[in-house]
Amino acid sequence: MNHKIKAFIVLSVLLNLLMGGVIAGHYLQRMESRDGFSRVPESAQLSPEKKALIESTLNQIRDEGKQAWAAMRESREILGAILKAESFDPRAYDAQTEKMRQLMQQMQERKSETIKTLAGKLTPEERAVLAEMLRRTPYRHEWKQTNKKPVTQ
Numbered sequence: 001m002n003h004k005i006k007a008f009i010v011l012s013v014l015l016n017l018l019m020g021g022v023i024a025g026h027y028l029q030r031m032e033s034r035d036g037f038s039r040v041p042e043s044a045q046l047s048p049e050k051k052a053l054i055e056s057t058l059n060q061i062r063d064e065g066k067q068a069w070a071a072m073r074e075s076r077e078i079l080g081a082i083l084k085a086e087s088f089d090p091r092a093y094d095a096q097t098e099k100m101r102q103l104m105q106q107m108q109e110r111k112s113e114t115i116k117t118l119a120g121k122l123t124p125e126e127r128a129v130l131a132e133m134l135r136r137t138p139y140r141h142e143w144k145q146t147n148k149k150p151v152t153q
Helices: 001-039 048-084 090-119 124-135 142-146
Strands: none
Touching: 048 124, 090 124, 090 142
16 A cells, blocks of 8 residues: 555544544533532532432432423424414414423422422531532523623613
8 A cells, every 4th residue: 555545544543533532522521510510529528428418319300300301302392393383373382382381390399399308408508518519500501690781770
């Protein structure tokens, strides 16, 4: 085989490996940051039992949230079908959006109740750690909070 062709193939394989590593690293980093929601920070001064309690409760919230979001995606698909239909049915649209509102409300209520139950088992210092963890969830859009314009009356 020609020396230039060999060099080209080796270079191509190396670049593909590099690109695969970058993609895998990006994916793993995203997954780690999402799981960070349920991990107690190393700096937190909590007993192993309390850390385990907080982490298991937040994992439960995350798992329930995944199931609820699957239902929401399905509802959005149905809503999309209603909007794409040949003739628009306002009643079907209203019914589907109401169903989506109820799903969101149920998700929020379950999360709130679970956190309330957990907080009742914690000391004020432990609740402060929990509050900080919830403030830093990867699902919150911090930039929305910082870029809000003051409300004028």
